[in-house]
Amino acid sequence: MLLASPSRAEARVPVPAACRALAERAGLPLTLTHAEAARAVAYIRVMISQDPAVARCRVALRGY
Secondary structure, three states: OOOOOOOOOOOEEEOOHHHHHHHHHHOOOOEEEHHHHHHHHHHHHHOOOOOHHHHHHHHHHOOO
Protein backbone atom coordinates (compact mmCIF):
# COMPACT_ATOMS: atom_id res chain seq x y z
CA MET A 1 0.00 0.00 0.00
CA LEU A 2 1.36 3.39 -0.99
CA LEU A 3 0.50 6.34 1.19
CA ALA A 4 0.89 9.88 -0.02
CA SER A 5 2.43 12.19 2.50
CA PRO A 6 3.71 15.67 1.83
CA SER A 7 7.47 15.76 1.86
CA ARG A 8 7.45 19.44 2.68
CA ALA A 9 4.91 22.03 3.66
CA GLU A 10 3.07 23.36 0.64
CA ALA A 11 4.16 26.86 -0.33
CA ARG A 12 1.67 29.60 0.48
CA VAL A 13 1.07 32.85 -1.36
CA PRO A 14 -0.15 36.10 0.21
CA VAL A 15 -3.53 37.54 -0.67
CA PRO A 16 -3.03 40.83 -2.60
CA ALA A 17 -3.72 43.91 -0.48
CA ALA A 18 -6.64 44.92 -2.72
CA CYS A 19 -8.32 41.55 -2.02
CA ARG A 20 -7.89 41.44 1.74
CA ALA A 21 -11.33 42.90 2.52
CA LEU A 22 -12.96 40.12 0.48
CA ALA A 23 -10.75 37.46 2.07
CA GLU A 24 -11.66 38.68 5.55
CA ARG A 25 -15.39 38.68 4.68
CA ALA A 26 -15.11 35.12 3.40
CA GLY A 27 -13.17 34.04 6.48
CA LEU A 28 -10.10 33.10 4.44
CA PRO A 29 -6.57 33.33 5.80
CA LEU A 30 -4.33 36.01 4.33
CA THR A 31 -2.06 33.38 2.82
CA LEU A 32 -3.33 30.59 0.55
CA THR A 33 -1.88 27.48 -1.01
CA HIS A 34 -1.37 27.69 -4.77
CA ALA A 35 -4.46 25.52 -5.34
CA GLU A 36 -6.61 27.71 -3.06
CA ALA A 37 -5.30 30.83 -4.78
CA ALA A 38 -6.12 29.43 -8.24
CA ARG A 39 -9.69 28.66 -7.14
CA ALA A 40 -10.07 32.12 -5.58
CA VAL A 41 -8.82 33.86 -8.74
CA ALA A 42 -11.23 31.84 -10.90
CA TYR A 43 -14.11 32.65 -8.55
CA ILE A 44 -13.37 36.40 -8.53
CA ARG A 45 -13.17 36.46 -12.33
CA VAL A 46 -16.69 35.04 -12.76
CA MET A 47 -18.26 36.75 -9.75
CA ILE A 48 -21.08 39.17 -10.63
CA SER A 49 -21.14 42.01 -8.15
CA GLN A 50 -21.42 45.77 -7.92
CA ASP A 51 -19.22 45.68 -4.79
CA PRO A 52 -16.25 48.08 -5.14
CA ALA A 53 -14.06 45.60 -3.23
CA VAL A 54 -14.65 43.02 -5.98
CA ALA A 55 -13.66 45.57 -8.65
CA ARG A 56 -10.46 46.47 -6.78
CA CYS A 57 -9.58 42.81 -6.36
CA ARG A 58 -10.15 42.08 -10.06
CA VAL A 59 -7.78 44.90 -11.01
CA ALA A 60 -5.15 43.55 -8.60
CA LEU A 61 -5.49 40.03 -10.05
CA ARG A 62 -5.04 41.03 -13.71
CA GLY A 63 -1.37 40.12 -13.55
CA TYR A 64 -2.00 36.63 -12.12
